[in-house]
Amino acid sequence: MRPALLIHGPTASGKTQISLELAKRLGGEIVNADSMQVYRDLSVLTARPTDEEMKEAPHHLFGYKDAAERGSAGSWLRDARPIILDIQKRGNVPIIIGGTGLHLMALVDGLSEIPPIPEDSRQEVRKLFQQEGPLGAHRMLAETDPESAERLAPNDRQRVARALEVWYATGKTLSSYHENKTPPVLTKGEWLGIALTPPRQKLYGRIDSRFASMLIEGAMDEARALAARDLDPNLPAMKAHGMPWLLAYLRGEMKAELAAEYAKRDTRRYAKRQFTWIAHQFPFWPRIPSTEVDDRKRVIHALFKEIDAAYSNR
Template sequence: MSSKPPIVCLLGPTGTGKTAAAIAIAGRMAASVINFDSRQVYADFPLITAQPDAEEQAACPHLLYGFLATEEKMTAARFVELAVKKIEEVRAGGRLPILVGGTGLYLRSLLSGIAPIPEIPEEIRAQVLARVKKDGPQVMHAELVKTDPDYAAKIHPNDTQRNARAAEVFLATGKNMTWWHTESEHTPAPYDALKIGMKIRLDDLEPHLANRIGSMLSHGAIDESRAAYAKCSDRNAPGWTGIGCAELLGFLRDELSLEETRYRWVKNTRAYAKRQITWFNKETDIHWFTPGENDRIADLVETWLAERI
């Protein structure tokens, strides 16, 4: 039995029903959902990033969804700061915090401690940003494959923010991101976490992802991206680097046909889900379920909480 405050963490690849599982738990007890998906924080892309819809959000409080402007960036350090604040607010209200998402680095940073990366000198940051604008994030990703293959495997070649961050950290410290995340001294958050994962074969998940993307396109994803573009047309803005957003931006700029947009969106989403599966398979102390086993998941949470008393 732990004296640390309890939190539940629902994790796994995109499209595996984590939100539905969280709502099932909230149907048994007072609980609030806290997002730890790096893309679902953006206010302009609720449909494209598959944020919980109005009906789901009405089932219980949902926090840290859709609050960030497209031009703002989210980091693991900023997430930890926001998440700790929300966890304490939820606990103060007598509710159970349920963290839901698929950004493994954010959850690991919360539970195991954030990497104490020093402040990057402004001249190095400016140098890296100039390179990104000149050469593009793909060139920097190719370099990252050589200096930090493990971290390169976790991020998309088009992800301007993370590729630039990895480059500036390596230039400034001489250590790559994998070293900072695994070897440096971290201070973990003081929580007792029950980690619950959604387990599914990638080949079984892929058709669902393709159908979901088709539904998004049918239900306004293009209009959503067009409205976001009217507010922020900078293709290097952090919000535009996410999967789905990046492909639709190419469509809006007449660089991709609608069919090519759909194809790349599905392909890149599948690749992202594969990276998520690989990441979470390396995590420890996860109770695995198949998507849809929501009653069994809620049973486990109730039993776990009862044993802590």
């Protein structure tokens, strides 16, 4: 068996290209760890590897869920665990790539087993935010889950809402679930984590140009197809970066140029949050700021060679 290689980085940082190069060099198979690339309905808008790219190396967990499904870190981990172990048993290297840091963290740290949140609980929390605002919602969290409230800022709406949803749905605090995690799939010595950290301004420029290319390649067609299905707007697939603004354009609520600009802006903001996640959650992962594929390949191969040798001698 060989160790796994985990590659994290912000959107548009070139993860697909480097994963293909490494798969060829290391004898690897690529496993998706991006929460949006799991949806078959979002090929263009999520920059999923093309059919031609997927022929260059074995790929797993790309485009296998329907947009009507509510994916989660837990469901992804259940799907990924047997695939990763099977790749290793066959003597190949699992190359796990994605911009969803929680998925990668779940592999190496374990994951809290939180039950599915029913829609009525989600609606209660949305109603709370509408009536009380972020500060009022945070005060409610402080009353029900003081530990989470102390850890989360009032303007961290997504995580505050998540903690409140867990309370509304289960009557238990999110903190209590964190105390009982599933065992990690990969333990110390069985994996190498790498973070791609290109210069921000260069990355933001790439985000803008890539979205323009997505519109040409069919992103609007994907939005039309989802709009025709009349799905719940709160489903994860309906919140893919750019999708809400494309849907707003299709409803006649704004011009195409404005929808595209808002989509680019939101994606840049998401990339900024990904940089923050890397800094806070993966402080010891080696960073590669270079955008050159040869530089990235050389550094990663040298680092992986060490852990591969140590793992094979265990």
